[in-house]
Amino acid sequence: MSDDLETSGTEKFRLRQPERSQLVLRPECLEDLLAEDHPARLIWAVSGELDLSGFYVSIRAREGVVGRDATDPRLLVALWLYAATNGIGSARKLARLTREHDAYRWLCGGVSLSYHTLSDFRVSHGEAVDALLTQVLTALLAQKLVDVWRITQDGTRVRACAGASSFRRRPKLQTLLAQSKAHVEELKRHLEEPGEGASLSARQRAARQRAARERQERLEQALAQLPELERRQQKLSSKIAAKGKASTLREPRVSTTDPEARVMKMSDGGYRPAVNVQLACDPRSRAIVGVEVSGQGVDTGLSEPMRQQVETRSGQTVHEHLVDGGYLSLGEIERAAAQDVTMYVPPKPPRNPAQRSSGCDPKPTDSAALAAWRQRMGSDEGKAVYHQRAATSETVNGDLKTFRGLGQLTVRGLGKIRCAVLWSALAYNLMHYGSALLG
Numbered sequence: 001m002s003d004d005l006e007t008s009g010t011e012k013f014r015l016r017q018p019e020r021s022q023l024v025l026r027p028e029c030l031e032d033l034l035a036e037d038h039p040a041r042l043i044w045a046v047s048g049e050l051d052l053s054g055f056y057v058s059i060r061a062r063e064g065v066v067g068r069d070a071t072d073p074r075l076l077v078a079l080w081l082y083a084a085t086n087g088i089g090s091a092r093k094l095a096r097l098t099r100e101h102d103a104y105r106w107l108c109g110g111v112s113l114s115y116h117t118l119s120d121f122r123v124s125h126g127e128a129v130d131a132l133l134t135q136v137l138t139a140l141l142a143q144k145l146v147d148v149w150r151i152t153q154d155g156t157r158v159r160a161c162a163g164a165s166s167f168r169r170r171p172k173l174q175t176l177l178a179q180s181k182a183h184v185e186e187l188k189r190h191l192e193e194p195g196e197g198a199s200l201s202a203r204q205r206a207a208r209q210r211a212a213r214e215r216q217e218r219l220e221q222a223l224a225q226l227p228e229l230e231r232r233q234q235k236l237s238s239k240i241a242a243k244g245k246a247s248t249l250r251e252p253r254v255s256t257t258d259p260e261a262r263v264m265k266m267s268d269g270g271y272r273p274a275v276n277v278q279l280a281c282d283p284r285s286r287a288i289v290g291v292e293v294s295g296q297g298v299d300t301g302l303s304e305p306m307r308q309q310v311e312t313r314s315g316q317t318v319h320e321h322l323v324d325g326g327y328l329s330l331g332e333i334e335r336a337a338a339q340d341v342t343m344y345v346p347p348k349p350p351r352n353p354a355q356r357s358s359g360c361d362p363k364p365t366d367s368a369a370l371a372a373w374r375q376r377m378g379s380d381e382g383k384a385v386y387h388q389r390a391a392t393s394e395t396v397n398g399d400l401k402t403f404r405g406l407g408q409l410t411v412r413g414l415g416k417i418r419c420a421v422l423w424s425a426l427a428y429n430l431m432h433y434g435s436a437l438l439g
Helices: 039-049 072-087 091-100 102-108 115-123 126-142 170-192 202-243 303-314 330-338 354-360 368-378 380-403 416-436
Strands: 001-008 009-016 152-158 261-267 273-282 288-294 320-323 342-344
Touching: 001 320, 009 273, 039 072, 039 102, 039 261, 072 091, 072 115, 072 416, 091 115, 115 416, 126 273, 126 288, 126 303, 126 416, 152 303, 152 380, 170 202, 202 320, 273 303, 273 380, 273 416, 288 303, 303 330, 320 380, 330 342, 330 368, 342 368, 342 380, 354 368, 368 380, 380 416
Parallel strands: 152 320, 320 342
Antiparallel strands: 001 009, 152 273, 261 273, 273 288
16 A cells, blocks of 8 residues: 655655555465476375385274374375475474475475474384385386496484483483483372363373483483493403503493484584484485494494395395495405405505505405405506595585485484485485486
8 A cells, every 4th residue: 555655845755565454365276386397296296106005004094984084194205305305304394384385385285284293204104214215226226227236335424413411421320210210200190180280281291291201211221322332342441451551431421312322523523412324325326225324433344234235225236335444344345355246445554654555555464355455446447436435425425414404313313313314315316316207
């Protein structure tokens, strides 16, 4: 509505000003909100081509059975895949977008969703989400868009959903657990007493009891993690003592927020609670062909299980495996050679800088497999092949952290974290090869 505003003398401006109380009739069709080539349409179409039967098994809403209708898993799969393509890893933010953003509103098609529904679905179907990655990989292999003859592998540390101050030693954990158990019992009595919980709804009472119970469970898990950490520390102390040095290792600590997270050295040189996300890729297509999550801060011992996972997913044999120096294990190199797998991993450089090139020279104690590996890594051809590792793995890691929501985890526990990583990996593959799956 235009208003005349007097400014000076007899001069007046004619201005258009907001009129927010005026009613507007706006006919709207969700189908007209998005362009025909919008990525959300691609994600929805691809979700219709995938076998989602694994997500339907737990649904109890059936014909002839009373109860509320269940949300179609295809919708939830499409929402999380599209969210991951945009780097969204928060169920609360996704729930808000389903009400405010046209692309998410189009996907929902009028179905209302709470963040509880979205959050539970994201992490409660680990096997089904894992099967989706296998389906996508199988389809891309069939079209010869992806190959697993040669794979690269790298581990990236992802910040865990736990604070540095949440790590406690055994005495403190035992004290906190005793307090937590007492709190659970006290809260139960408090809510059951007449009049005490009258001001709370049934949902609020259940939420308080669940929060107290989950804290107790996390503390029990934290204490259960300690024996293994103590064995590792004792073994490390023995090695230090064998070298004639005094051990300065402290008593191990575990997080009360995420017992499976560990303090790890990050890419910036600092130490923070994190998990070790392992990704295997095809260097030719840069597609992700394997995903795993580990709680150990080093990569040693993780190459062989990943190779086995890729072979199981694809039904094909890996012949060349490229990893960085953090995976170096002479035993694994020999086992890989026995399986006709050629390992490309840089040897440990000698302590004397003047003899740096001798790291690739065979040693008198080397087996035939180790001698061949050293010669391979010292040759120009071997260096050219190994160069593909960084060019592939580092770019994929950066993509997932920058654009697919893996910069900061919002879930706890290796099982749930693995689900979150799988959604991000699926979104990455679909954004690159989604149209090929529709052909």
